[in-house]
Amino acid sequence: MLQKIYDWVDERLDITPMWRDIADHEVPEHVNPAHHFSAFVYCFGGLTFFTVVIQILSGMFLTMYYVPDIINAYESVYYLQNEVTFGVIVRGMHHWGASLVIVMMFLHTLRVFFTGSYKKPRELNWVVGVLMFFVILGLGFTGYLLPWDMKAYFATVVGLEIAESVPVVGDFTKTLLAGGEIVGAQTLARFFAIHVFFLPGALLGLLGAHFYMIRKQGISGPL
Amino acid sequence: MSSEKEHRVSRRQFLTYTLTGVGGFMAAGIALPLTRFALDPALEGGDEQEMVAVASVDELTEEPQRFDYSFEQEDAWHTSEVTQTAWLYLDGDEVVALSPVCTHLGCTVDWDSNEDFPNQFFCPCHGGRFEKDGVNVAGTPPTRPLDVYEMEVRDGTVYLGRPISRD
Ligand code: FES
Numbered sequence: 492m493l494q495k496i497y498d499w500v501d502e503r504l505d506i507t508p509m510w511r512d513i514a515d516h517e518v519p520e521h522v523n524p525a526h527h528f529s530a531f532v533y534c535f536g537g538l539t540f541f542t543v544v545i546q547i548l549s550g551m552f553l554t555m556y557y558v559p560d561i562i563n564a565y566e567s568v569y570y571l572q573n574e575v576t577f578g579v580i581v582r583g584m585h586h587w588g589a590s591l592v593i594v595m596m597f598l599h600t601l602r603v604f605f606t607g608s609y610k611k612p613r614e615l616n617w618v619v620g621v622l623m624f625f626v627i628l629g630l631g632f633t634g635y636l637l638p639w640d641m642k643a644y645f646a647t648v649v650g651l652e653i654a655e656s657v658p659v660v661g662d663f664t665k666t667l668l669a670g671g672e673i674v675g676a677q678t679l680a681r682f683f684a685i686h687v688f689f690l691p692g693a694l695l696g697l698l699g700a701h702f703y704m705i706r707k708q709g710i711s712g713p714l
Numbered sequence: 715m716s717s718e719k720e721h722r723v724s725r726r727q728f729l730t731y732t733l734t735g736v737g738g739f740m741a742a743g744i745a746l747p748l749t750r751f752a753l754d755p756a757l758e759g760g761d762e763q764e765m766v767a768v769a770s771v772d773e774l775t776e777e778p779q780r781f782d783y784s785f786e787q788e789d790a791w792h793t794s795e796v797t798q799t800a801w802l803y804l805d806g807d808e809v810v811a812l813s814p815v816c817t818h819l820g821c822t823v824d825w826d827s828n829e830d831f832p833n834q835f836f837c838p839c840h841g842g843r844f845e846k847d848g849v850n851v852a853g854t855p856p857t858r859p860l861d862v863y864e865m866e867v868r869d870g871t872v873y874l875g876r877p878i879s880r881d
Pocket of ligand 1: 816817818819820821837838839840841842855856
């Protein structure tokens with residue numbers, strides 16, 4: 492049945508070459524854990540991507556209940572976690588996944604660093620990777636405020652103090668991020684927008700570039 | 715022996731099966747909580763609505779009277795005061811409590827408000843009409859009688875709950 496549907500579509504759109512080009516390529520021996528077990532270190536990039544996908548999915552579902560407003564934010568989080576079936580699990584996925592993305596990304600960075608994979612001709616991919624590192628830290632920072640509890644509030648107060656300590660542009664950056672002089676209604680609204688639209692958009696664009704480059708240049712050779 | 719030969723699974727097939735199996739299991743593990751989470755409002759059913767004191771039986775007559783009453787409505791994380799209306803009258807000793815929501819498209823009906831149709835509930839939107847007991851008049855848009863409120867009379871006071879469809 493599935494085969495028939497596939498054939499029907501393939502006959503008209505010739506999709507086989509498309510997915511072959513994306514998915515069907517040999518895994519070099521030095522990155523295949525079946526040959527050298529230590530090659531598992533090459534999995535971290537994929538695992539980072541996997542956790543990012545989970546973050547995007549669980550995040551999409553959380554916004555079905557979450558409200559970015561200082562009166563209702565905490566109540567809506569409380570409700571979705573305690574009243575909605577599987578709310579604990581879905582919020583748990585997003586909560587623990589957030590830390591996991593950073594751990595995986597860090598391990599991936601270490602592997603790229605110690606295998607020297609960032610060297611010519613892959614410098615640009617390293618640059619894109621570092622940009623994604625910052626985007627993901629930004630996602631962590633903005634997401635932390637959203638439950639609007641004490642921990643969230645004071646973490647953001649401190650985060651913004653740090654931004655303020657930057658020479659010359661510090662004051663401006665802080666006011667811009669907070670949307671005013673205090674951490675309040677405007678801060679929550681704009682952190683939500685940044686967390687849910689701006690940074691994920693940037694992340695997807697950068698991910699596209701990251702993957703395009705790795706396909707184009709191939710994985711770096713053995714040590 | 716021969717049957718074992720027929721069932722030979724190639725290395726490639728074995729890998730396809732295991733990878734699809736494991737992959738499917740993981741995908742289901744992610745999809746299941748997310749789906750149930752999203753479906754929650756549809757599966758949980760509405761909250762119980764408390765019975766609210768609306769009027770005392772002494773005030774009621776054979777003629778339907780309009781009573782407005784408010785109560786606390788819980789809506790997920792938001793609680794608010796909402797106002798509802800009921801048409802109450804006495805049918806012998808029985809108290810009848812009708813919902814004012816027209817069963818056509820939900821406008822609000824009024825008692826005896828149209829000169830051409832005395833002693834009927836009249837809906838101004840598309841001319842829907844109901845008899846005193848709430849039964850819709852044939853030939854007008856509504857297709858079923860007005861809803862009746864869940865009702866309880868305690869110590870001479872009328873308590874109303876949620877409207878119940880009579881169809
Ligand atoms: S809504 Fe009452 S007649 Fe149409």
